[in-house]
Amino acid sequence: MALKVSKTSRIPPFLAMETMNATRDLEAGGVDLVHLEIGQPSTPPPSAVLQALSKSLDATQTHGYSIAFGEMPLRRRIAAHYGDWYGCRPDPANVAVTLGSSLGFVLAFLGAFDRGDRIALANPGYPAYRNLMMALGLKPVLLPSRSVEGWVPQLEALASGDELPDGLLLASPANPTGVVMSDTDVKHVCHWCNANGVRLIMDEIYHGLTFDMRPASALLYSDSAIVVNSFSKYFCMTGWRLGWVILPDDLLEITERLAQNLYIGPSRPMQEGAMVAFDDYDTLDQNVLRYRENRDLLLRDLPPEFLGDMAPADGAFYIYADLTQLSEKVLNSVDFADALLREAHVACTPGVDFDQELGHQHLRLSYAGSTEDMVKASRRINSWLPSYLKNL
Ligand SMILES: Cc1ncc(COP(=O)(O)O)c(C=O)c1O
Missing domain, CATH: 3.90.1150.10 (Aspartate Aminotransferase, domain 1)
Known part of the structure; x- marks a missing residue:
């Protein structure tokens, strides 16, 4: 049977x-x-990162579970990185270290939405967004962002629809197009989402990988957005499976419970290595x-x-x-x-x-x-x- x-x-x-x-x-x-x-980068992370990982394997305190959102020294270091790059400093309590940004998306989707909710996202776009949404019972709403649209998602299409989506997920720089949103566009999207009650999820995993400018983080313009990032790309730690999300206050408790129950916490030794990734x-x-x-x-x-x-x-x-x-x-x-x-x-x-x-x-x-x-x-x-x- x-x-x-x-x-x-x-x-x-x-x-x-x-x-x-x-x-x-x-x-x-x-x-x-x-x-x-x-x-995935063909080059390894800086040697200090490898040394820190290797040292952590001998340490007695790193073989146990981490707390769900990751150990505080790493969360503080991630918060300081926002100071270095963008001139803003999120509260380390709002930083959650995740198993790659991939699990960060699962946390964001589960924490912010319910089955049947509609989330707008760019088409073409990273396939796992759409596929994970479907597995979780969410409805992806595809926003055209093709050559005729200048390769940028058309927010106007959302505003003119009968019903606004519950969420909007954007990536800049984008995969697969490499399109980078201007600071003005990031600001506009943040304000549009706030004004229309749409939860923004901003995928900033390719930050650092731009050739002519450093893009702004959505964190500068929104205190309700979920900002997702990772050690996989700029930091060359793809197989380490470590990422992070910066969560707005209203999602902290629900997301922490989800992380506790989904995977307990991120790997301790990997966090030790990641601690020094920002030093080089x-x-x-x-x-x-x-x-x-x-x-x-x-x-x-x-x-x-x-x-x-x-x-x-x-x-x-x-x-x-x-x-x-x-x-x-x-x-x-x-x-x-x-x-x-x-x-x-x-x-x-x-x-x-x-x-x-x-x-x-x-x-x-x-x-x-x-x-x-x-x-x-x-x-x-x-x-x-x-x-x-x-x-x-
Ligand atoms: C746009 C985008 N977001 C998220 C991810 C997931 O990356 P990771 O789970 O390694 O952080 C990828 C991987 O290629 C990606 O291209």
């Missing part, structure tokens, strides 16, 4: 992670791949210079028809290529990415991960790797593409 399996939780796969699985199999078979599929912005900023070089190299060397009418790539470490100029026969980004992986040995993520409607026309390339890998990827794509198109 077939037993019950959840229908609500039957969400689409996260294709970037599925591609990563496929690359592991190919590499196990001896294939030399270039990885542009995953948004100089080393981390060197990576940002490399990302800029990588981006410029790909934009210069990849065939223009492969990049097409791409999104701006002003921040994060992604190029959201537009395949429509390649051939009218390239209609499916999953098949295209699969051919690129198996024939040219370059792994990328199909756009349909980020946009279920128009994503088949797009491919996301992550340039968080080494510059040598970008050179290799560009050579491989340039030599593979003509024969691929000819055989379509």
